Amino acid sequence: MQFGIGEDRAGAVRPGQELPLDALAAYLAAHLPAFSGPLRVAQFPQGYSNLTYLLHAGDQEWVLRRPPFGAKIATAHDMQREYRVLAGLRRVYDKVPRPLLYCDDPDVIGAPFYVMERLHGVVLRSGPARDQAPPPAVMAGLSASAVDNLVAIHALDVEAAGLGDLGKPAGYVTRQVQGWIQRYRAAQTDDLPDLEAAMAWLTAHIPQESGAALIHNDYKYDNLLLDPQDLTRIRAVLDWEMCTLGDPLMDLGTLLGYWIEPGDPPALTRMFGLTTLPGNFTRAEVVARYAQAGGRALPDPLFYYVYGLVKIAGIIQQLYARYRQGHVPDARFAVLGEVVQGCAASTVRALETGRISGV
Secondary structure, three states, X not given: OOEEOOEOOOEOOOOOOOOOHHHHHHHHHXXXXXXXXXXXXXXXXXXXXXXXXXXXXXXXXXXXXXXXXXXXOHHHHOHHHHHHHHHHHOOOOOOOOOEEEEEOOHHHHOOOEEEEEOOOOEOOEEOOOOOOOOOHHHHHHHHHHHHHXXXXXXXXXXXXXXXXXXXXXXXXXHHHHHHHHHXXXXXXXXXXXXXXXXXXXXXXXXXXXXXXXXEOOOOOHHHEEEXXXXXXXXXXXXOOOOOEEEOHHHXXXXXXXXXXXXXXXXXXXXXXXHHHOOOOOOXXXXXXXXXXHHOOOOOOOHHHHHHHHHHHHHHHHHHXXXXXXXXXXOHHHHHHHHHHXXXXXXHHHHHHHOOOOXX
Protein backbone atom coordinates (compact mmCIF):
# COMPACT_ATOMS: atom_id res chain seq x y z
CA MET A 1 0.00 0.00 0.00
CA GLN A 2 1.15 3.51 -0.75
CA PHE A 3 0.32 6.43 1.48
CA GLY A 4 0.64 10.18 1.60
CA ILE A 5 2.19 12.28 4.33
CA GLY A 6 2.51 16.02 4.24
CA GLU A 7 0.50 19.17 4.51
CA ASP A 8 -2.78 18.95 2.65
CA ARG A 9 -2.31 20.91 -0.55
CA ALA A 10 -5.03 22.26 -2.77
CA GLY A 11 -4.66 22.01 -6.53
CA ALA A 12 -6.59 22.72 -9.68
CA VAL A 13 -10.37 22.65 -9.39
CA ARG A 14 -11.81 19.47 -10.89
CA PRO A 15 -13.72 19.99 -14.16
CA GLY A 16 -17.39 20.54 -13.49
CA GLN A 17 -16.78 21.65 -9.88
CA GLU A 18 -15.72 25.25 -10.56
CA LEU A 19 -17.07 28.14 -8.50
CA PRO A 20 -18.38 31.40 -10.03
CA LEU A 21 -15.53 33.67 -8.97
CA ASP A 22 -17.12 37.05 -9.65
CA ALA A 23 -20.29 36.32 -7.69
CA LEU A 24 -18.36 34.69 -4.84
CA ALA A 25 -15.85 37.55 -4.62
CA ALA A 26 -18.65 40.11 -4.49
CA TYR A 27 -20.38 38.21 -1.70
CA LEU A 28 -17.17 37.78 0.33
CA ALA A 29 -16.31 41.45 -0.07
CA ALA A 30 -19.70 42.37 1.40
CA HIS A 31 -19.76 39.85 4.26
CA LEU A 32 -16.18 38.91 5.22
CA PRO A 33 -14.40 41.93 6.75
CA ALA A 34 -10.86 40.67 6.08
CA PHE A 35 -11.55 39.97 2.40
CA SER A 36 -9.77 42.04 -0.20
CA GLY A 37 -9.59 40.63 -3.75
CA PRO A 38 -8.72 39.52 -6.30
CA LEU A 39 -9.99 36.03 -5.48
CA ARG A 40 -8.19 32.85 -6.45
CA VAL A 41 -9.62 29.38 -5.78
CA ALA A 42 -8.04 25.93 -5.55
CA GLN A 43 -9.58 22.63 -4.50
CA PHE A 44 -8.53 19.99 -2.00
CA PRO A 45 -8.37 16.78 -4.02
CA GLN A 46 -9.40 14.20 -1.42
CA GLY A 47 -12.85 13.44 -0.11
CA TYR A 48 -15.92 11.99 -1.77
CA SER A 49 -18.69 13.95 -0.07
CA ASN A 50 -18.89 17.70 0.61
CA LEU A 51 -16.46 19.65 -1.56
CA THR A 52 -13.68 21.69 0.01
CA TYR A 53 -11.96 24.66 -1.63
CA LEU A 54 -9.05 26.90 -0.66
CA LEU A 55 -9.72 30.62 -1.15
CA HIS A 56 -6.83 33.07 -1.65
CA ALA A 57 -7.13 36.85 -1.51
CA GLY A 58 -3.94 38.82 -1.04
CA ASP A 59 -2.05 37.19 1.82
CA GLN A 60 -5.25 35.77 3.34
CA GLU A 61 -6.53 32.20 3.05
CA TRP A 62 -9.85 30.61 3.96
CA VAL A 63 -11.57 27.28 3.36
CA LEU A 64 -14.99 27.00 1.71
CA ARG A 65 -17.30 23.97 2.00
CA ARG A 66 -20.27 23.27 -0.25
CA PRO A 67 -22.40 20.19 -1.06
CA PRO A 68 -21.35 17.96 -3.95
CA PHE A 69 -22.82 18.75 -7.34
CA GLY A 70 -25.88 16.66 -8.07
CA ALA A 71 -26.36 15.49 -4.46
CA LYS A 72 -29.97 15.09 -3.37
CA ILE A 73 -29.44 13.79 0.20
CA ALA A 74 -30.17 17.07 1.98
CA THR A 75 -29.55 15.90 5.55
CA ALA A 76 -26.10 14.55 4.64
CA HIS A 77 -24.99 17.85 3.10
CA ASP A 78 -26.61 20.46 5.37
CA MET A 79 -24.18 23.37 5.35
CA GLN A 80 -26.06 25.36 7.98
CA ARG A 81 -26.01 22.42 10.39
CA GLU A 82 -22.30 21.83 9.81
CA TYR A 83 -21.59 25.52 10.39
CA ARG A 84 -23.64 25.46 13.60
CA VAL A 85 -21.79 22.38 14.86
CA LEU A 86 -18.40 24.03 14.37
CA ALA A 87 -19.56 27.24 16.05
CA GLY A 88 -20.86 25.29 19.05
CA LEU A 89 -17.80 23.07 19.33
CA ARG A 90 -15.51 26.10 19.45
CA ARG A 91 -17.01 26.91 22.86
CA VAL A 92 -15.89 23.63 24.43
CA TYR A 93 -13.24 22.09 22.17
CA ASP A 94 -10.16 23.69 20.66
CA LYS A 95 -9.52 21.15 17.89
CA VAL A 96 -11.90 22.49 15.24
CA PRO A 97 -11.48 25.30 12.68
CA ARG A 98 -13.28 28.55 13.42
CA PRO A 99 -16.34 29.06 11.19
CA LEU A 100 -16.54 32.59 9.80
CA LEU A 101 -19.45 32.93 7.40
CA TYR A 102 -22.54 30.99 6.31
CA CYS A 103 -24.49 31.73 3.12
CA ASP A 104 -27.90 30.20 2.43
CA ASP A 105 -28.41 32.00 -0.89
CA PRO A 106 -28.00 29.44 -3.71
CA ASP A 107 -27.73 32.26 -6.25
CA VAL A 108 -24.18 33.04 -5.10
CA ILE A 109 -22.43 29.77 -6.07
CA GLY A 110 -25.36 27.46 -6.82
CA ALA A 111 -25.73 25.97 -3.33
CA PRO A 112 -25.47 26.98 0.35
CA PHE A 113 -21.91 27.15 1.64
CA TYR A 114 -19.80 28.28 4.56
CA VAL A 115 -16.32 29.70 5.02
CA MET A 116 -13.94 28.84 7.87
CA GLU A 117 -10.38 29.59 8.87
CA ARG A 118 -7.55 27.75 7.18
CA LEU A 119 -5.58 25.58 9.59
CA HIS A 120 -2.20 24.16 8.68
CA GLY A 121 -0.98 20.70 9.53
CA VAL A 122 -0.36 17.20 8.25
CA VAL A 123 -3.03 14.79 7.03
CA LEU A 124 -2.10 11.14 6.56
CA ARG A 125 -3.80 9.61 3.54
CA SER A 126 -3.74 6.47 1.45
CA GLY A 127 -2.47 7.36 -2.00
CA PRO A 128 0.73 8.22 -3.86
CA ALA A 129 3.70 8.14 -1.54
CA ARG A 130 5.33 11.48 -0.81
CA ASP A 131 7.63 10.56 2.02
CA GLN A 132 8.81 7.63 4.09
CA ALA A 133 6.40 5.95 6.46
CA PRO A 134 6.46 7.29 10.02
CA PRO A 135 8.35 4.91 12.30
CA PRO A 136 6.31 2.33 14.25
CA ALA A 137 6.70 4.26 17.50
CA VAL A 138 5.06 7.30 15.89
CA MET A 139 2.17 5.25 14.52
CA ALA A 140 1.69 3.67 17.95
CA GLY A 141 1.61 7.12 19.52
CA LEU A 142 -0.85 8.37 16.93
CA SER A 143 -3.07 5.34 17.53
CA ALA A 144 -3.21 6.20 21.22
CA SER A 145 -3.80 9.89 20.55
CA ALA A 146 -6.59 9.17 18.08
CA VAL A 147 -8.44 6.92 20.50
CA ASP A 148 -7.90 9.22 23.49
CA ASN A 149 -9.20 12.16 21.45
CA LEU A 150 -12.33 10.22 20.53
CA VAL A 151 -12.93 9.61 24.24
CA ALA A 152 -12.46 13.35 24.83
CA ILE A 153 -15.03 14.19 22.14
CA HIS A 154 -17.51 11.82 23.76
CA ALA A 155 -17.01 13.62 27.08
CA LEU A 156 -17.75 17.13 25.74
CA ASP A 157 -20.48 19.18 27.43
CA VAL A 158 -23.11 19.39 24.69
CA GLU A 159 -25.25 21.87 26.63
CA ALA A 160 -22.32 24.25 27.06
CA ALA A 161 -21.74 23.93 23.32
CA GLY A 162 -25.36 24.84 22.63
CA LEU A 163 -25.83 21.53 20.81
CA GLY A 164 -28.16 19.75 23.19
CA ASP A 165 -30.86 19.57 20.52
CA LEU A 166 -28.59 18.30 17.75
CA GLY A 167 -30.02 14.79 17.69
CA LYS A 168 -32.38 12.31 19.35
CA PRO A 169 -30.28 9.91 21.44
CA ALA A 170 -33.17 7.67 22.53
CA GLY A 171 -33.43 4.72 20.15
CA TYR A 172 -30.31 5.84 18.29
CA VAL A 173 -28.81 2.35 17.84
CA THR A 174 -31.94 0.87 16.29
CA ARG A 175 -32.48 3.89 14.05
CA GLN A 176 -28.91 3.78 12.79
CA VAL A 177 -29.04 0.08 11.96
CA GLN A 178 -32.36 0.44 10.18
CA GLY A 179 -31.34 3.69 8.50
CA TRP A 180 -28.11 2.39 6.99
CA ILE A 181 -29.82 -0.77 5.77
CA GLN A 182 -32.46 1.37 4.07
CA ARG A 183 -29.91 3.75 2.57
CA TYR A 184 -27.82 0.87 1.27
CA ARG A 185 -30.80 -0.81 -0.36
CA ALA A 186 -32.03 2.45 -1.89
CA ALA A 187 -28.66 2.81 -3.63
CA GLN A 188 -27.97 -0.89 -4.25
CA THR A 189 -26.39 -1.80 -7.60
CA ASP A 190 -25.21 -5.39 -7.01
CA ASP A 191 -26.40 -8.49 -5.17
CA LEU A 192 -24.18 -9.07 -2.11
CA PRO A 193 -25.63 -11.95 0.00
CA ASP A 194 -22.86 -11.62 2.62
CA LEU A 195 -23.81 -8.02 3.31
CA GLU A 196 -27.48 -8.98 3.48
CA ALA A 197 -26.58 -11.62 6.07
CA ALA A 198 -24.67 -9.04 8.13
CA MET A 199 -27.60 -6.64 8.04
CA ALA A 200 -29.95 -9.39 9.20
CA TRP A 201 -27.53 -10.25 12.02
CA LEU A 202 -27.35 -6.65 13.18
CA THR A 203 -31.13 -6.36 13.20
CA ALA A 204 -31.36 -9.48 15.39
CA HIS A 205 -28.64 -8.40 17.84
CA ILE A 206 -29.47 -4.78 18.77
CA PRO A 207 -27.74 -4.15 22.13
CA GLN A 208 -28.90 -2.01 25.01
CA GLU A 209 -28.03 1.67 24.61
CA SER A 210 -24.74 2.53 26.32
CA GLY A 211 -25.54 6.23 26.84
CA ALA A 212 -25.58 9.46 24.85
CA ALA A 213 -22.79 11.80 23.77
CA LEU A 214 -21.72 14.10 21.00
CA ILE A 215 -20.34 11.82 18.28
CA HIS A 216 -18.33 12.68 15.17
CA ASN A 217 -19.71 9.81 13.08
CA ASP A 218 -16.86 9.75 10.52
CA TYR A 219 -13.81 9.64 12.77
CA LYS A 220 -10.66 8.24 11.11
CA TYR A 221 -7.03 9.13 10.46
CA ASP A 222 -7.59 11.20 7.34
CA ASN A 223 -10.00 13.46 9.23
CA LEU A 224 -7.24 14.39 11.69
CA LEU A 225 -4.93 17.37 11.19
CA LEU A 226 -1.57 16.62 12.84
CA ASP A 227 1.31 18.70 14.12
CA PRO A 228 4.14 18.54 11.52
CA GLN A 229 6.71 18.48 14.32
CA ASP A 230 4.95 15.71 16.25
CA LEU A 231 2.64 13.44 14.28
CA THR A 232 1.22 12.01 17.49
CA ARG A 233 -0.32 15.39 18.37
CA ILE A 234 -3.73 16.21 16.91
CA ARG A 235 -4.22 19.87 15.99
CA ALA A 236 -7.77 19.59 14.67
CA VAL A 237 -10.54 17.19 13.73
CA LEU A 238 -12.13 17.83 10.33
CA ASP A 239 -15.37 16.95 8.49
CA TRP A 240 -18.08 17.23 11.14
CA GLU A 241 -20.94 16.95 8.63
CA MET A 242 -22.32 13.74 10.22
CA CYS A 243 -21.93 14.87 13.84
CA THR A 244 -24.93 14.23 16.11
CA LEU A 245 -25.97 13.08 19.58
CA GLY A 246 -26.07 9.33 20.00
CA ASP A 247 -24.56 6.22 21.51
CA PRO A 248 -20.77 6.75 21.63
CA LEU A 249 -20.09 3.05 21.06
CA MET A 250 -21.61 3.43 17.60
CA ASP A 251 -18.97 6.10 16.94
CA LEU A 252 -16.32 3.66 18.14
CA GLY A 253 -17.82 1.06 15.78
CA THR A 254 -17.42 3.44 12.84
CA LEU A 255 -13.76 3.94 13.74
CA LEU A 256 -13.31 0.15 13.96
CA GLY A 257 -14.82 -0.25 10.50
CA TYR A 258 -12.26 2.19 9.09
CA TRP A 259 -9.40 0.67 11.14
CA ILE A 260 -7.98 -1.74 8.56
CA GLU A 261 -5.53 -4.45 9.62
CA PRO A 262 -3.02 -6.44 7.56
CA GLY A 263 -4.91 -9.29 5.93
CA ASP A 264 -8.15 -7.37 5.44
CA PRO A 265 -9.59 -7.24 1.89
CA PRO A 266 -7.25 -5.43 -0.53
CA ALA A 267 -9.92 -2.91 -1.59
CA LEU A 268 -10.25 -1.74 2.02
CA THR A 269 -6.47 -1.56 2.39
CA ARG A 270 -6.20 0.63 -0.71
CA MET A 271 -8.98 2.91 0.49
CA PHE A 272 -8.37 3.16 4.25
CA GLY A 273 -5.14 1.26 4.86
CA LEU A 274 -3.05 3.74 6.86
CA THR A 275 -3.76 1.74 9.99
CA THR A 276 -1.94 -1.24 8.44
CA LEU A 277 1.41 0.57 8.78
CA PRO A 278 3.72 -1.00 11.38
CA GLY A 279 3.16 0.26 14.93
CA ASN A 280 -0.58 0.84 14.66
CA PHE A 281 -2.93 -0.68 17.20
CA THR A 282 -5.03 -3.65 16.19
CA ARG A 283 -8.79 -3.19 16.38
CA ALA A 284 -8.81 -5.13 19.65
CA GLU A 285 -6.18 -2.75 21.03
CA VAL A 286 -8.28 0.23 19.93
CA VAL A 287 -11.17 -1.10 22.00
CA ALA A 288 -8.91 -1.76 24.99
CA ARG A 289 -7.45 1.76 24.82
CA TYR A 290 -10.93 3.30 24.53
CA ALA A 291 -12.05 1.40 27.63
CA GLN A 292 -8.92 2.42 29.53
CA ALA A 293 -9.08 6.09 28.54
CA GLY A 294 -12.80 6.27 29.22
CA GLY A 295 -12.49 4.48 32.54
CA ARG A 296 -15.17 1.88 31.92
CA ALA A 297 -15.66 -1.70 30.83
CA LEU A 298 -17.09 -2.22 27.36
CA PRO A 299 -19.44 -4.90 26.06
CA ASP A 300 -18.43 -7.33 23.32
CA PRO A 301 -17.41 -5.02 20.41
CA LEU A 302 -18.48 -7.44 17.63
CA PHE A 303 -21.84 -5.74 17.06
CA TYR A 304 -20.25 -2.30 16.82
CA TYR A 305 -17.54 -3.44 14.40
CA VAL A 306 -20.03 -5.17 12.10
CA TYR A 307 -22.23 -2.07 12.30
CA GLY A 308 -19.24 0.07 11.28
CA LEU A 309 -18.64 -2.11 8.22
CA VAL A 310 -22.31 -2.03 7.18
CA LYS A 311 -22.44 1.73 7.66
CA ILE A 312 -19.28 2.28 5.59
CA ALA A 313 -20.71 -0.03 2.92
CA GLY A 314 -23.83 2.15 2.88
CA ILE A 315 -21.83 5.37 2.59
CA ILE A 316 -19.65 4.03 -0.21
CA GLN A 317 -22.62 2.43 -1.98
CA GLN A 318 -24.42 5.77 -2.15
CA LEU A 319 -21.36 7.35 -3.75
CA TYR A 320 -20.91 4.43 -6.14
CA ALA A 321 -24.58 4.55 -7.20
CA ARG A 322 -24.23 8.22 -8.12
CA TYR A 323 -21.25 7.29 -10.27
CA ARG A 324 -23.07 4.40 -11.93
CA GLN A 325 -26.02 6.68 -12.66
CA GLY A 326 -23.74 9.16 -14.41
CA HIS A 327 -24.11 11.96 -11.85
CA VAL A 328 -20.39 11.96 -10.94
CA PRO A 329 -17.78 11.84 -13.74
CA ASP A 330 -14.94 11.51 -11.19
CA ALA A 331 -12.89 8.40 -12.08
CA ARG A 332 -12.02 7.82 -8.42
CA PHE A 333 -15.58 6.56 -7.89
CA ALA A 334 -15.21 3.70 -10.38
CA VAL A 335 -13.60 1.31 -7.86
CA LEU A 336 -15.96 2.03 -4.98
CA GLY A 337 -18.02 -1.07 -5.71
CA GLU A 338 -14.96 -3.13 -4.73
CA VAL A 339 -14.84 -1.30 -1.40
CA VAL A 340 -18.46 -2.28 -0.69
CA GLN A 341 -17.57 -5.88 -1.51
CA GLY A 342 -14.59 -5.64 0.85
CA CYS A 343 -16.87 -4.49 3.67
CA ALA A 344 -19.13 -7.48 3.00
CA ALA A 345 -16.18 -9.88 3.08
CA SER A 346 -14.98 -8.44 6.40
CA THR A 347 -18.40 -8.96 7.99
CA VAL A 348 -18.24 -12.64 7.02
CA ARG A 349 -14.90 -13.18 8.75
CA ALA A 350 -15.99 -11.29 11.86
CA LEU A 351 -19.25 -13.19 12.22
CA GLU A 352 -17.64 -16.56 11.52
CA THR A 353 -14.83 -16.06 14.04
CA GLY A 354 -16.68 -13.91 16.58
CA ARG A 355 -13.61 -11.64 16.64
CA ILE A 356 -13.00 -8.06 15.50
CA SER A 357 -9.25 -8.52 14.92
CA GLY A 358 -7.71 -10.87 12.39
CA VAL A 359 -4.10 -10.44 13.59
